Amino acid sequence: MSESDKEGKEVGRRNFMKMTIVGIGGLITAAFGIPAVAYVMGPALKQSVGEWIQLGSVTKVETGIPTLFKTVIQTQTGWITTDEEFSVYVLTEDGQNYVAMSNVCTHLGCRVRWVADQNGFFCPCHNGAFAKDGTVTGGPPPRPLDRFESKVENDILFVKRG
Amino acid sequence: MLANLGDWLNDRFGWRGIWEAIFLRKVPHVNWFYTLGSASLFVAINQAITGILLTLYYVPTPDHAYDSVVYITTQLPFGWLIRGLHHWGASAMVVLVVLHLLRVFFYGAYKFPREATWMTGVILLIVVIGFGFTGYLLPWDQRAYWATTVGTRIAGVAPYVGDFLLKIARGGPELSAVTLARFFGTHIWVLPTTLALLVVIHLYLVIRVGISAVPAKDE
Ligand code: HEM
Ligand code: FES
Numbered sequence A: 001m002s003e004s005d006k007e008g009k010e011v012g013r014r015n016f017m018k019m020t021i022v023g024i025g026g027l028i029t030a031a032f033g034i035p036a037v038a039y040v041m042g043p044a045l046k047q048s049v050g051e052w053i054q055l056g057s058v059t060k061v062e063t064g065i066p067t068l069f070k071t072v073i074q075t076q077t078g079w080i081t082t083d084e085e086f087s088v089y090v091l092t093e094d095g096q097n098y099v100a101m102s103n104v105c106t107h108l109g110c111r112v113r114w115v116a117d118q119n120g121f122f123c124p125c126h127n128g129a130f131a132k133d134g135t136v137t138g139g140p141p142p143r144p145l146d147r148f149e150s151k152v153e154n155d156i157l158f159v160k161r162g
Numbered sequence B: 001m002l003a004n005l006g007d008w009l010n011d012r013f014g015w016r017g018i019w020e021a022i023f024l025r026k027v028p029h030v031n032w033f034y035t036l037g038s039a040s041l042f043v044a045i046n047q048a049i050t051g052i053l054l055t056l057y058y059v060p061t062p063d064h065a066y067d068s069v070v071y072i073t074t075q076l077p078f079g080w081l082i083r084g085l086h087h088w089g090a091s092a093m094v095v096l097v098v099l100h101l102l103r104v105f106f107y108g109a110y111k112f113p114r115e116a117t118w119m120t121g122v123i124l125l126i127v128v129i130g131f132g133f134t135g136y137l138l139p140w141d142q143r144a145y146w147a148t149t150v151g152t153r154i155a156g157v158a159p160y161v162g163d164f165l166l167k168i169a170r171g172g173p174e175l176s177a178v179t180l181a182r183f184f185g186t187h188i189w190v191l192p193t194t195l196a197l198l199v200v201i202h203l204y205l206v207i208r209v210g211i212s213a214v215p216a217k218d219e
Helices: A003-045 B002-013 B015-023 B030-057 B063-075 B080-105 B117-137 B142-156 B162-170 B179-208
Strands: A053-057 A067-077 A078-092 A100-101 A113-115 A120-123 A128-130 A135-139 A149-155 A155-159
Touching: A003 B030, A003 B080, A053 A067, A053 A078, A078 A155, B002 B015, B015 B162, B030 B080, B030 B179, B063 B080, B080 B117, B117 B142, B117 B179, B142 B162, B142 B179, B162 B179
Parallel strands: none
Antiparallel strands: A053 A155, A067 A078, A078 A100, A100 A149, A113 A120, A120 A128, A128 A135, A149 A155
8 A cells, every 4th residue: 555545544534533523513512502592582482372351340431531440460470470560541532432552652661651731641761742542742652552452341341462 | 715714813822732732632542431531521511501501590599499490391492401411411420520530540540640630630529529419409399408408417417517517508507598599609600610620720631741541451
């Protein structure tokens, strides 16, 4: 066997070892990496199922004025069940059709409140302002207040939380 | 392109020299028992990765520890796998490190000039056992609670200083939230930093001195 032959064989073995090591290393990395990514993202990807939440009697809603309904709901986050306050403004113009609006500002999530004197919703964080139907009338909020699907059963108002 | 980048970096960092010293060093013709140290290192890396992932959800307080562990194993994607790897890896680690020690012992590889390698190894073994002891409490279930009650009581029977040691280990006379918190802190900060430091010294010595050959029959 000539010297160059032997060298060619050596290089062949070297390359084979290199490829085997890279291959096995890649497999091990994937075996850890893929479960790790799924594990970290898991809770973020969980879909919440819409549920009907009971707000109270519709008779409380005054015509033409957004009325605040507050209720406490239980939420499960991780391994902890917490009581969370849930607030909805309900508006009716005709006593038959109800609009249920979230009190979460569409800018960056502060809570808006109804200011009767000014006939509008006001957000204290960056002076966002909304009309009584939720449309933006001033400040940085990019879109109207979010609305919930709602229904009335036996004079009791329900909204669906997504 | 990649080769150029490698050259450019090598001109400033000189990493090829380090690479050659670690992976292209001369080793005697050895056998599979010489892989036990590397196997220990592999499992140690497994413990580090899965352990870090567990801390993303685990909470070390009596109120939440158990529930968070149940959440990890039953609710999270691959949570059972991550915890399982960490759990079984812990046992594998002790077994591998002890086998590695036995290999070194029976081949006489602890002799001059490798005494310091052996001594760092002894501390590594103690650290590995420390990991097992502190980690066992963390799920905060019945088994964990009573195992640690017993384990710390063992420290308590030492003459004169026993009671003192027991209180230090528990952070008071009884197992409590304080015990859980200090076991957790030890398990994820004190021991890992110690282990990392010692492994670096250990491997530096292995590379500097070179690996011992398999002893001949009449040695
Ligand atoms: C975390 C635990 C440990 C790790 C990661 C580790 C890692 C390693 C590695 C990779 C080697 C190269 C040779 C071989 O694998 O056999 C080695 C050699 C050595 N280890 Fe360890 N080791 C650990 C614990 C120990 C323990 C508990 C002892 C003994 C008390 C010890 C004593 C030695 C000695 C004396 C050598 C040199 C052997 C020779 O040159 O033939 N090590 N260690
Ligand atoms: S959060 Fe409401 S205006 Fe910025």
